[in-house]
Amino acid sequence: MDLVTTFNNLSGTTVKRSALKAILTKAKKQKHTVIANRIQKVLQQNDDLLFDIEIMDFIEPAGLSGAEQRIILPTLEYISEEDSEGLNGVSPDDIYSYITNLIINTIEKVGHLPWQKDWVGSGADGAAKNYVSKKEYTGANFLLNFDIKFDKEGKGYLVPINFIQPYYLTFNQIKETGASLKKDSKARRVIYYTMIFSFDNGTLQFKTTDREKFTEFVKTHGLTKEDLKEHLQKIPVIKYYNVFRADDCTGLKFPEPTGNENVNPIEQAQSLIDGYKDPPTYTFVGDKAYYQPSTDKLNMPNIKAFKKEASYYCTYFHELTHSTGAKKRLNRDMSGTFGSKSYAFEELIAELGAVFMCSESGILFQTKENSAKYLKGWNKVLVNELENDNRFFLKASAQSQKAVNYILGRSTDSEEVETLKESPKKVATKRPGKKKVKTKVTKGKKVGLSASLGVTIDVRKNTQERKKRVVPAVVKNPVRESKKTIASGQNKSLSELEKLGFVSAGSAPQEAKDVFVLGGEIGKFLQKQQPHKALILIKGNKHSSKSQLAMQIANAFGEQQTPVAYIDYEQGGIESKDTVDSINRNTTEAGRKYIAIKGYLENPFEELQGFCKVVKVIIADSVTDLKITADQLNYLRTKYPKIIWCFISQVKENGAMYGGNKMAHNPTSVIHCSSHPDPKQRFATLEKNRGNDLALKYSMYYKKVVNQHKKEKLSFKVK
Structure with a gap:
């Protein structure tokens, strides 16, 4: 079990002091400072030999979510490591916070982002790069073009570097070249x-x-x-x-500059624009620079309106980066208004994209010309979002690099996590200067339920035919039937009723034969279920992670190879970015093979009857948009009693459900999702769960049952 899982599983348990010390030792060895600090604090403040643990904030796993993998990893180098370096390593929050704090401190100290001033470099050769590979640092590592200074409080902030030689080396690389490092040099x-x-x-x-x-x-x-x-x-x-x-x-030797000194950086800037193979429509009227997504039009004022040619091209690059967000290109969310998170994110992407493009053309550290009032308001919004999400800058810089790659026509083959090839080539386990493992993506293979319904979900390509095996639709409870015989002298009226279709209570088994429990934490939460007219109702106000829970339930069925039809009105179906993100966050590769998604039903009642003949589970987000009546639902549950239905229903402020409470007629399970601005504080509780414990609490964010058994007395809380 990995370190993060070990720590999170302490919640709700009684642990010996020696066991906490052992975890502390492991955390220090793996340099997981977050876990180490929290356990160290508990041990220092308490002399107890036994501890009742209740973890208030769970540690996030080291691995990235699917959405983060698609966004962040393409701009980072992949390095295979020896196991001696630790399987879990540094907490990702340490790294995210390191970058985020630098950006926040810079804005507060300098008053703006470090490149928001007029600096003109000598060409692309002036950008920071690795000494051995000669590759420039991209994405968030572009910050190596800036030096870190410290204020009186010891807070680091960024200022541009005037390089003599724009290279970086590891300590081992310095030793290998026979060079030496000056005293007090900072890493x-x-x-x-x-x-x-x-x-x-x-x-x-x-x-x-x-x-x-x-x-x-x-x-x-x-x-x-x-x-x-x-x-x-x-x-x-x-x-x-x-x-x-x-x-x-x-003692280092440096290569001769490879740049062509005869190339004018401004000509180079124009050539980058001219090389855009899929550009928007360009217009050059008025005095405003903008990109209009609805018409795919980019407007620029005349170049003479700018004080410097470099400022003109930097502004042009900013708007070009915006244009890559169009639906037909990279399909980013461009609907935000000033002051919103999505607006701040898109503006940061465009700002960074302009910086990267300026570097490509030899115009370093330019920025589009903004008023002091705009910059003040923009920086305030940016700092607020950075404080709320320490991944904000890293994700924006990765999206910017992706946008620039699109404009420049660079290959995007490496824009997902690398997949294992059939005969992997040998790669070095050392860090920079050695070979990197290239990435390869294959998409569009229809498998499981997706193939039967004609829905394509991106999965890893499988060149071998899946092994055939018979798997029950649900995992049956292993308890044997144990029917009791009817007493010989039973009531004659009862015998007559049996002829009319009644079954004697004396013949009832100890437990219905088709009772099942789903796997994983969802199974622990829902407990024993029976697929007889089953209806799981998920209800809650806005911002309560109802859709997230529904997708996690779908995944639990999919992981045991039970086909699921998921009708997703809220997110717009499989082509929606939100739906793809939800799939990546809430499903596993095994589970999603058996989940098919559709965004709209033209004839819901008729189409649902067709689905009932194909799948075992039907989930709708939401029941209001499904537009079937309570009578139609009752008909479907009666005609297809083995189908498991799961509906999402939003609750009004007065507690009533949209579409009326009739749709909730006789559900077998009712789950209430609590709303909260912080997704980590959203939990699901059971209002009804036929024959099961209602005291359980489930976290959609951490995907696990929390506070399963509340203790009467806690010696301390891990905060």
Whole structure:
């Protein structure tokens, strides 16, 4: 069990002091400062030998969510590591907070982002790059173009560097070249990701961050692609290594500049614009620069309206970056108004995109010209969002790099987590300067339920035919039937009733034969279920993670190969970005193979009857948009009694449900989701759960049952 899971599982248990010390030792060894600090604090404040633990805030796993993987990883280097370096490594929050604090401190200290001033560089050769590979640092690592200064309070902030030689090296690379590092030189962080390969088929278990070791494990045991698809979990983990500026070293040899000194940076800037293969319509009227998504039109004032040509091109690059967000291009959310999170995010993407494009064209550290009033308001919104989400800058910088790659026509083959090839090539386990594992993406394979309903969900390509095996629709309870015989002298009236279709209570089994329990934490929460006219109702106000819970329930069925039809009105169906994000956040690769999604039903009542003949589970988000009557629902539940229905219903302020309470007629389970601005504070509780415990509480954010049994007395709380 990994360190984060071990820590989170302490909640609700009684733990010996020695056990906490053991976890503390492990946390320190793996440099997980968040866990180490929290346990250290508890041990220092309490002398108890036994502790009743209630964790108030769970630690997030080291791995990234599916949405974060698609956004962040493409701009980071992948490095295979030796297991001795630790399977879990540094808490990702440490890294996110490190970058976020630098940006916030810079805005507060300098008054604006570090590149919001007129600096003109000597060309793309002036951008920071790795000494050995000569590759420029992209995405969030672009911050290596800026030095870190410290104020009187010791808070770091960024200022542009005037490089002599724009290179960075690790300490080992400095030693290998025979150079030496000047005294008191400060290290900088380069962010990268490594991969945890975790294989478990019930018989074989293997976990490593060393790709070569995993490749050898696959070959030794003759594992097939099908084995890997079924039992391999790959978890990307964000980490960092330290580098030093080449200007702080002595004895290094530098290559001759590769840039063409005859190239005018302004000409280079125009050539980047001209090379955009899928541009919007350009217009050059008036005095305002803007991109209009509805018409896909980009307008620029005349170049003479700008004080400097460089400012003109930087503004042009800003609007070009916006244009990549169009639905037909990279499809970003561009609906936000000033002051909103989505607006702040898109503006930061465009601002960073302009900086990256300026670097490409040899115009470093320019910015579009904004008024002091705008910058003050913009910085206030930006700081607020950075404080609320320490991934905000990292995600924006990654999206910016993706936008620039799109404009420049660069390959996007590496824009997802790398997939294991059939015969992986040998890669070095050392850090910078060695080979990187290239990434490869295959999409669009129809599997499981998706194929039968004609719905395509992006999954890993499978070149082997799936092994055929018979799997029950639900996991049946193993309790044997134990019918009691009817007493010989029973009432004659009862015998007559049996002829009319009644069953004697004396013949009832100890438990219905088709009772089942779903796997995982969802199963612990829902407990025993029976697919007889089953209706699970999920209700709650806005911002209560109802849809997230519904998708997690769908995944639990999918993981045991029970087909699910998911009707998603709220998010707009499978083509919606929100739906894709929801799938990535709330489902596993195994589960989503058996989930098919549709966004709209033209004839709901007729189409639902068709679904009942194909699947075992039908989930609708929401029941109001489904537009069937209570009588029609009752007909469907009666005609198809083995279908499990799950509906989402939004609750009004007065407690009534939209569409009327009639649709909730006789549900077998009622789940209430509490609303809260912070997703971590949203929980599901059971108002009704036929024959089960109602005291359980489930976290949609952490995907687990929390506070399962409340203790009368707690010696302390881990905060």
